[in-house]
């Protein structure tokens with residue numbers, strides 16, 4: 001029996017229908033597998049001018065990590081409903097654009113697999129070779145597509161990544177500031193916010209801006225101790241990280257600022273609270289109990305609102321050279337010593 005369309009993809013279509021004046025739905029590609037095809041959708045909300053600040057949200061690059069798609073979809077629905085009566089929010093949405101790709105790996109979701117239908121781990125598939133010698137299998141491997149973390153062919157990335165690369169690059173290069181949040185689940189018991197790099201221990205070009213995002217959030221929400229904010233290599237290094245590759249491609253492009261972040265939800269906590277989840281592999285990455293799904297969806301809306309406010313206030317652009325130096329120093333001390 002062929003798998004049915006994932007319900008997250010139905011949610012995308014329903015939401016786009018319901019808010020057809022506010023959401024522009026684009027089909028970036030059709031991903032074919034065994035004579036069946038699934039759409040790779042992007043939703044565009046807000047301002048259409050090229051240099052407007054931009055928030056990009058991506059989920060389910062790993063097919064079993066569906067909670068990320070659901071967080072994005074629930075958040076967008078709430079945002080659009082609020083904008084119907086909240087005039088300030090409606091103005092904000094006129095000033096910036098939100099691009100959402102809630103299901104990057106539709107076949108992975110449909111087949112309940114981390115990889116896509118070709119067995120390729122889409123977060124190990126980019127042409128980035130880690131120089132860190134002490135890596136493990138999970139850093140990406142080329143032995144077999146039957147094992148996890150299979151890299152596939154980085155010189156010809158999978159269709160999903162090629163489509164997303166082609167789509168987001170124009171926006172990354174034209175927006176004056178672009179924050180990207182890629183949602184994952186499954187590592188550890190804490191929610192983590194990772195910035196590049198995954199491939200090596202070097203600070204990224206926009207380190208001061210990452211520090212600013214961390215610092216302003218902490219100051220503004222002192223009781224909100226939720227995220228471990230750190231460079232990804234603090235936990236592990238990998239080959240083929242798609243965001244590392246995007247950063248490398250865009251780092252010398254002058255005036256604008258591209259800040260990708262990975263939100264890695266600590267799903268081991270859900271498992272600890274509900275050990276029955278251990279019985280099924282794909283459930284390790286997704287809370288089962290409805291109240292927990294709701295709670296997880298709710299607790300990250302503050303962070304998404306925060307990114308929108310940062311972009312609308314142009315905090316990144318307005319950072320003075322002096323502040324930048326200060327943040328750079330503090331960041332090096334906190335994360336790179």
Ligand SMILES: [Zn+2]
Pocket residue numbers: 061062065184185186
């Ligand atoms: Zn993941």
